[in-house]
Amino acid sequence: MQQNPWWRGAVIYQVYPRSMMDSNNDGIGDIPGIISKLDYIASLGVDAIWISPFFKSPMKDFGYDISDYRAIDPIFGTLADFDELIVQAHARNIKIIIDQVLNHTSDQHAWFEESRESKDNPKADWYVWADANPDGTPPNNWLSIFGGSAWEWEPRRCQYYLHNFLKTQPDLNYHCPALREQILQEVEFWLKRGVDGLRLDAIIFCFHDKQLRSNPAKPVEERKGRGFREDNPYAFQRHVHDTCQPENIGFLESLRSLMNRYPGTVTLGEIASEDSLKTMAEYTAGNTRLHMTYSFELLVDNLSASYIRETVETLEKNLTDGWPCWAFGNHDVVRVMSRWKGEEHAPAKAKLLNELLFSLRGSVCSYQGEELGLTEAEIAQHELQDPYGITFWPRFKGRDGCRTPMPWSKSAINAGFSQGKTWLPVSPEHLPMAVDLQDADKNSVLHAFRKFLAWRKQQPALLWGxxxxxxxxxxxxxxxxxxxxxxxxxxxxxxxxxxxxxxxxxxxxxxxxxxxxxxxxxxxxxxxxxxxxxxxxxx
Structure with missing residues (x-):
């Protein structure tokens, strides 16, 4: 153990805070709720918790639109609550990794509110602004992942601003030195509070092509990019000018220098590029960039032994001195048991998939509920919360089905998650898989999860081999x-x-x-x- 940093071979349990546990019965999970479930999380045998965003936000994209990097949104609690979470988690030998959304902010962030007012204010260059074409159209053909143009007109500046996601999520301008320095200060605020790592959302998007060149078209037969939907025009382009720019490497090295001042901390970058395996290798090369990366390569719809082998072998060939992190599920994709047709063969397939994930070379992210074998919840159209699903309904129902509240008790109100009306409905299909039932069943997916992780900790080959x-x-x-x-x-x-x-x-x-x-x-x-x-x- 002394030869390897704690994060190599670690199992990281992803907590989606809105749906973990509600402590004040407002129907939304919160930080005190997470604290109340730390004993349960510790019982799983995981090494760390990755918590999806809990920062102040108008919640247009449920926390991935941050309006203040240093504040906790009141629906989740307070900074004091977060400090207590750190203390309580560390007392149980659990590390805390927080989501950092560094590519963009909310349009309600004070920085953007200042930047949009004029072309000559102190933060005028902190976001990506561009003049219209002579005919008034956007400066190029870049598209938003959530549909439509990536450019939105701002009449106060008479310019367009860039948003790779929602129009309420304007992109920061990393070509601006003052912005880059400020972002590092925002990150250090949390390092000083004792966090053990950062999960870096959309990290490939930070820099954009300074010349604003349009992306080339992608042939129809290649529009099956992993992580991008074929019915989304975003898949119609090769994203060579709006993502993965060479300057990104320099910023990652600056970020790593900051992390090095806080020994034991780790970075985990989310990668969803044209060639994610190549980017993963590039972004972890040389022990001077990211510590780990994970991609959407194993979050695909179809499961096959040959695909998993090809994916892992390709990464191993290119990775050299980097370190991967694998995941079969997260808050952005259909739950793995539904995506890979596990309902037909539960619970055996749930046990198998967990053990397979935990046996690959690298670290692991396991999304809350995978220890129970949860399936995708059915969400009616009128119950949808996810803007992605609302836009693409009915072809794509969004991400709400994997974000529903955790089922703690089969017979309790809202499965023990909350006494109030829940932000998303508790799935009736999840009640037979509730924690209390699986705790009492020695043959359950939950018991198999705990048993395997306890055994895995004693196998150096599985941890580091x-x-x-x-x-x-x-x-x-x-x-x-x-x-x-x-x-x-x-x-x-x-x-x-x-x-x-x-x-x-x-x-x-x-x-x-x-x-x-x-x-x-x-x-x-x-x-x-x-x-x-x-x-x-x-x-």
């Missing part, structure tokens, strides 16, 4: 993790039928399986029941 994939049947993922003499074979049957694997003469000593009958190893023949995992020591 190299990874080598082996040939296996189409529906089986087979690889070896190696670290300082320990060689651990891991096998996962992703199908609903029994699979037989030839180990090629390798001598495997079984050390773990889902249960006593889910996998059998006779000589070099391994038989895996549907959705079974298997681990063995190799000579």
């Amino acid at each position: 190299d990874i080598e994939f082996l040939d296996a049947p189409e529906n089986v993922l087979l690889f070896v993790r190696t670290y300082e003499g320990q060689r651990l074979l891991a096998a996962f049957n992703l199908s609903a039928v029994t699979e037989t694997v030839n180990l090629g003469g390798r001598k495997a000593m079984p050390i773990k399986a889902h249960d006593e009958v889910s996998a059998q190893c006779n000589g070099d023949q391994l038989t895996l029941s549907p959705y079974a995992s298997f681990f063995a020591s190799l000579d």
Whole structure:
């Protein structure tokens, strides 16, 4: 453990604060609610909590539109509450990682309110402003991820401003030195309060092409970019001028220099670029940029052993001295059990997917509810909160279905989340998966989650080891993790039928399986029941 920083091989539990636990019965989860559930989180065996934004915000994008980087939004509590969260989490040996949304602010941030007033005020260049074309149209063809042009007209300046997301989320201008310095000060405010790390939202967007060149079109057959919807015109372009600009590297190095002044802290960057695996490698190279990155590569709709192998091997080939972080789910995508058709094979598939995620080389982000095997909730159109879903309904229902309140107790009002009317409805389908029921069932997904993480902590190869994939049947993922003499074979049957694997003469000593009958190893023949995992020591 002393040879490796705490975040290498860590399991990071993502908390969506609106939906974790409501302490004051206003129907919205809050920081005191998170504190009240720290014992539960500690019981999972995770190493850190990543908390989605809780900063002051008009909540047009539920906290990803920040109006004050240094203030807690009153719906979530106070700075004193946050300080208490740090103390209580650290007392349980849990690190705290906070979301930092550095690419843009809310249009209600004081900086933007000043910047939009004129072309010559002190913050005039803190946002991305551009003159209209001679015919009044926007300066180029850049598009917003949430639909339509990425440019919005501001009559006070008679200019357009850039917004890669909602028009209420204007992009900051990182070509401005004063802005870059101010952002580092905003980050340091939280480092001084004792946070252990930063999850960096939309970090590839910080810089834009200074010449404002239009993006080239993308051929129809290539409009399946991971993380971008085919029915969204954003997928119609190659985003070569509005993301991943070379200047971004310099800012990441400045940010890393700041982090180095706070030993033990970590950065985790969100990557969703034209070539995310290449960008992940670039943004973690040289031990001078980000500590870790994660992408949407494993947040896709279709699950296959070959795809996971190809994705991991491609990253490993390019990563050199970087470190990955993997996730199967988060607050932006359909819950993994619904996306990968787990409802048909629960709870075995939920257990398998958790164990597979925790066995890949790298650190891991596990989204709240994955320890229960939660499925995507059905949200009626009139109940939608997500602006993304409201815009693209009915083709895309938005992200609300993965953001519903945690089910703590099957029989309690609102499943024990709140006594008040909840901001999103509690899913009736989640009640049979409530924490109290799974706590009482030794065969539950929750117990399997805890048991596996406790075992994983004793396996250096799973925490820090190299990874080598082996040939296996189409529906089986087979690889070896190696670290300082320990060689651990891991096998996962992703199908609903029994699979037989030839180990090629390798001598495997079984050390773990889902249960006593889910996998059998006779000589070099391994038989895996549907959705079974298997681990063995190799000579």
